[in-house]
Amino acid sequence: MKFGFDIDDTLINLREHAFYIYNKKLNKNVSLDDFYALKRVEIHEPFGLTDDEGKKMWNDTLEEIYYTNCPAFPNAVETLNKLVHEGHEIYYITSRPKEHGERTKEWMKKQGFPVQDDCFFYGMQDDEKVDIIQKLQLDYYFDDKPAVLDTLSTDSVKVIVKDQSYNRGISLPRLINWTDLQRIL
Numbered sequence: 001m002k003f004g005f006d007i008d009d010t011l012i013n014l015r016e017h018a019f020y021i022y023n024k025k026l027n028k029n030v031s032l033d034d035f036y037a038l039k040r041v042e043i044h045e046p047f048g049l050t051d052d053e054g055k056k057m058w059n060d061t062l063e064e065i066y067y068t069n070c071p072a073f074p075n076a077v078e079t080l081n082k083l084v085h086e087g088h089e090i091y092y093i094t095s096r097p098k099e100h101g102e103r104t105k106e107w108m109k110k111q112g113f114p115v116q117d118d119c120f121f122y123g124m125q126d127d128e129k130v131d132i133i134q135k136l137q138l139d140y141y142f143d144d145k146p147a148v149l150d151t152l153s154t155d156s157v158k159v160i161v162k163d164q165s166y167n168r169g170i171s172l173p174r175l176i177n178w179t180d181l182q183r184i185l
């Protein structure tokens with residue numbers, strides 16, 4: 001079968017990683033409780049930043065957020081390698097900007113994710129992911145972001161939500177831990 005995965009906050013814990021970086025950079029000590037209570041994808045509000053300031057902070061910090069030691073979610077690497085071992089195809093579909101695509105691919109390989117060069121897509125808008133997902137004829141697709149999930153009809157692909165505080169309103173099959181994958185399938 002063909003499995004497609006978003007990367008950020010689906011396979012790796014990027015926002016929480018960025019939250020630590022924001023605390024350090026802004027010399028603050030905002031609690032993780034505030035992080036887990038966030039009802040939106042953006043993380044700047046608990047730091048007292050406006051949307052514009054938050055956007056600038058994110059873009060100015062992108063290099064550090066993307067390429068330092070952001071952890072994969074527990075068992076994500078193992079689970080994807082197991083799927084490959086069982087003969088399934090793995091695709092990555094990330095809306096990270098074009099200029100970060102190839103470096104992100106290499107970074108993912110370094111973390112131990114099974115990456116085939118021609119199965120890695122990047123640089124699209126959230127609402128363009130659906131086109132790639134349909135073209136690839138994926139059997140399963142995993143994502144965390146409401147703006148993406150809302151564009152996906154579940155007729156052709158089984159869509160699974162990676163559970164996050166900001167997507168609890170979406171009623172699709174939900175993955176909380178990567179160890180639960182077999183049970184959900």
Ligand SMILES: [Mg+2]
Nearest residue numbers: 006008009144
């Ligand atoms: Mg994501």
